[in-house]
Amino acid sequence: MTYKVKDISLAEKGRLLIEWAEKHMPVLMKIRERFAREKPLDGIRISASLHVTKETAVLVRTLIAGGATVTLVPSNPLSTQDEVAAALAEDGVHVYAWKGMNEKEYYNAIGFAISQEPVVTMDDGADLTVTLHKLALGVKSNEVSYALETAGDRDFAKLISGVYGGTEETTTGVIRLRAMAKEGTLRYPIIAVNDSYTKYLFDNRYGTGQSTWDGILRATNILVAGKVVVVAGYGWVGRGIAMRAKGGLGARRVIVTEVNPVRALEAVFDGFEVMPMGEAAEIGDIFITATGDINAITLDHILKMKDGAVLANAGHFNVEIDVAGLERVAAEKRRIRDYVVEYRLPNGKRVYLLAEGRLVNLVAAEGGHPSEVMDMSFSNQALAVEYIVKNRGGKLQLGVHKLPDELDMEVARLKLETMGIRIDQLTEEQRRYISSWGLGT
Numbered sequence: 001m002t003y004k005v006k007d008i009s010l011a012e013k014g015r016l017l018i019e020w021a022e023k024h025m026p027v028l029m030k031i032r033e034r035f036a037r038e039k040p041l042d043g044i045r046i047s048a049s050l051h052v053t054k055e056t057a058v059l060v061r062t063l064i065a066g067g068a069t070v071t072l073v074p075s076n077p078l079s080t081q082d083e084v085a086a087a088l089a090e091d092g093v094h095v096y097a098w099k100g101m102n103e104k105e106y107y108n109a110i111g112f113a114i115s116q117e118p119v120v121t122m123d124d125g126a127d128l129t130v131t132l133h134k135l136a137l138g139v140k141s142n143e144v145s146y147a148l149e150t151a152g153d154r155d156f157a158k159l160i161s162g163v164y165g166g167t168e169e170t171t172t173g174v175i176r177l178r179a180m181a182k183e184g185t186l187r188y189p190i191i192a193v194n195d196s197y198t199k200y201l202f203d204n205r206y207g208t209g210q211s212t213w214d215g216i217l218r219a220t221n222i223l224v225a226g227k228v229v230v231v232a233g234y235g236w237v238g239r240g241i242a243m244r245a246k247g248g249l250g251a252r253r254v255i256v257t258e259v260n261p262v263r264a265l266e267a268v269f270d271g272f273e274v275m276p277m278g279e280a281a282e283i284g285d286i287f288i289t290a291t292g293d294i295n296a297i298t299l300d301h302i303l304k305m306k307d308g309a310v311l312a313n314a315g316h317f318n319v320e321i322d323v324a325g326l327e328r329v330a331a332e333k334r335r336i337r338d339y340v341v342e343y344r345l346p347n348g349k350r351v352y353l354l355a356e357g358r359l360v361n362l363v364a365a366e367g368g369h370p371s372e373v374m375d376m377s378f379s380n381q382a383l384a385v386e387y388i389v390k391n392r393g394g395k396l397q398l399g400v401h402k403l404p405d406e407l408d409m410e411v412a413r414l415k416l417e418t419m420g421i422r423i424d425q426l427t428e429e430q431r432r433y434i435s436s437w438g439l440g441t
Contacts, residue, residue: 003089006082006098014087021054024371026418027379027411028062035066040386042067047118049073049110049128051362052080052097055374057088062382071116073109075124077101079362104146111147117159120385121166125316126173129166133187136160165189165388165396167381172292172316174400181399189396191384196403198376198411200236207369209240211361212288212314213249219339219354219364220310225250230284232277233291234263237314241288242272255280277301286310289320299325307349318357326353339364379411
């Protein structure tokens with residue numbers, strides 16, 4: 001089997017979507033031109049667990065231009081653009097993805113990616129990396145059993161010893177991998193692409209900030225103006241969501257909930273109200289989680305909410321809202337729109353859960369962030385893979401690393417160049433001044 005997708009006949013539509021993304025991802029296209037000339041990834045087997053979107057397809061094509069063989073599986077059961085999966089499959093990419101996978105199918109896909117015996121892994125949430133480690137360490141779980149169905153019978157300890165390194169795209173995944181490194185479980189080095197400035201300052205704030213609201217509005221078609229919006233978490237994702245609610249969408253009040261006192265103080269100084277979720281639950285009309293942690297909104301919070309409250313999640317996994325608790329106590333449940341489920345609570349009130357509590361921007365919007373911002377994120381991914389390959393053979397220490405700043409700055413420079421924007425350069429005198437200690441008043 002070389003691929004498994006929903007409908008291969010969707011390929012032509014997928015190619016048009018990819019073409020549209022390529023026109024809006026000029027930095028990655030410049031990297032592709034260089035990769036095509038230099039072939040820095042010649043013979044490299046890459047397995048990637050990423051959202052299967054048109055932007056990801058541009059990255060995959062860039063890696064292939066560099067000489068790599070690429071296997072692509074999802075990093076979320078509901079985020080795949082089936083047209084894109086079909087187009088990549090028809091072009092010879094090993095794709096195992098379709099929108100609406102159940103848990104077994106999702107981990108079958110992860111197992112398929114492992115079966116290709118990659119020497120580089122690419123992740124968005126760390127499911128591929130973690131599952132490969134569990135297989136190598138002999139850890140038992142339902143997810144591992146599902147992955148084994150497609151990964152086959154092989155020496156996973158030997159397989160993992162041959163991996164040069166991996167990349168990680170998102171905050172949640174970096175947290176998981178740092179935890180593995182801390183306890184000594186991690187078996188190969190990871191580049192935390194999420195920590196690059198041209199990723200998290202732009203992708204998380206501007207990309208997720210816009211696409212989260214895109215998903216909410218497509219799912220519900222509600223008016224934000226005049227409503228009270230509650231944002232759980234004031235990291236870069238939460239900032240972007242709160243900023244757009246307050247500025248462009250006209251929310252009457254924007255409330256931030258936080259556990260980190262510095263971020264809470266930033267939210268206050270940025271002009272937002274800050275209070276505990278227990279208080280905000282009684283006030284809000286629209287609730288959006290962006291914490292990267294479990295149960296940011298608990299069942300107790302939900303039971304306090306107004307009749308008609310809307311719940312959405314912008315964090316990577318569907319754990320930030322207590323969906324299991326909601327399912328357990330609901331007196332009635334019905335699907336109102338494609339990505340909107342109404343729950344009638346024991347107190348008679350109704351709340352509306354979007355996208356099953358999964359990433360609303362990837363489930364209910366077109367497929368995540370705008371291409372222009374993914375241009376930088378995926379340029380970092382491409383350069384991270386090249387960096388891993390150049391530093392294979394033990395040059396990279398075991399652990400989670402930041403992509404070198406000079407590569408991050410190169411992405412920013414190329415982005416400005418493609419936008420037609422020029423900036424000043426330091427003079428030699430200025431360089432000497434900021435690198436010396438002797439000059440003062």
